[in-house]
Amino acid sequence: MQMAQTFEDFVNQIELIKSSEARLYQFLEQMPVGVFIIDREHNIIFSNHRTNEILGCNFIQNVDFKQIKNSIDIMNFNSGNCSYSFQDLPLIRSLKGEKIITDEMTITNPNGENFRLRVLTTPISLSENKIDYAMAIFDTIPFTDNHILSELLNFDFSKNNYNQFNEFVTTLLCKHLNVTRVGIWINQPSYIECLNIFDSEKNEHQKGMQIFKKEFPIYFSYISKGVVLPVENAMQHEATREISDIYFEPLKIMSTLDCPIFIDNQLYAIICCEVSYHQRKWKDSEIEFIQSYAKLLSLLIEKHY
Secondary structure (H helix, E strand, C coil): CCCCCCCHHHHHHHHHCCCHHHHHHHHHHHHHCCEEEECCCCEEECHHHHHHHHHHCCCCCEEEHHHHHHHCCCCCCEECCCCCCCCCCCHHHHCCCEEEEEEEEEEECCCCCCEEEECCCCCCCCEEEEEEEEEEEEEECCCCHHHHHHHHHHEEEEEEEEHHHHHHHHHHHHHCCCEEEEEEECCCEEEEEEEEEECCCEEEEECCCEEEEEEEEHHHHHHHHHCCCCEEECCCCCHHHHHHHHHHHCEEEEEEEEEEEEECEEEEEEEEEEECCCCCCCCHHHHHHHHHHHHHHHHHHHHHC
């Protein structure tokens, strides 16, 4: 059978093989998109491996969908700025007969991972005039630069302090650029101090480390002038090689993308994006994005903190 390329192709192929339940489940398990099926009583009938990856749970059959939602808040779905109620979820609406396609659904799963999803849900009837099941087929859509900047703008400053904001900022940027670590370093007269570093390998935040400017004069001469440093070989680049012994080598950092943050024409902080174990050539679009990210950060920090 030819590999399906679209959601509609998947649905058509399911129709061809659904006469054999075992064959159908094997097919669904191997699909490269998420497949999730519930019955009229909201029991989970099937979820494949890709579903469990995206939703952050290892679902089992015959578990009540509402119970899972209430106990681990798995269904933190939203569209735009509006969260879905349980009854408004496309899968639940399909139990009432609707076939729904949406390109703008986002989810935060229990692991704290954010995804944009394209979702198709459809009712399944085994007999006339009765809907027995609802099936969702879905997969992730990469976040664009504009989506990430919108995430920053939509941060709830009224409910979060400055430390929580910095954790949000570093995590968001680390995942979007797919780097090992992202840190924000506050500028002081004689040193910079780490406000927050998100380490994607350890999935944890760190802070407090200090780096003294007198030990790295070349690097700080670049940064103080507002220069963005997209460095492919951090160990050898003129601006960064003096940092190698104390910082890069112990952490196996090979490439860096550093961008200063200015407030009132004064250096306020530095965003440091770090890639370990292999070198990375930075794209022009990534350099432009980090500049936009830094500019938006400066405006938000000045306004709220």
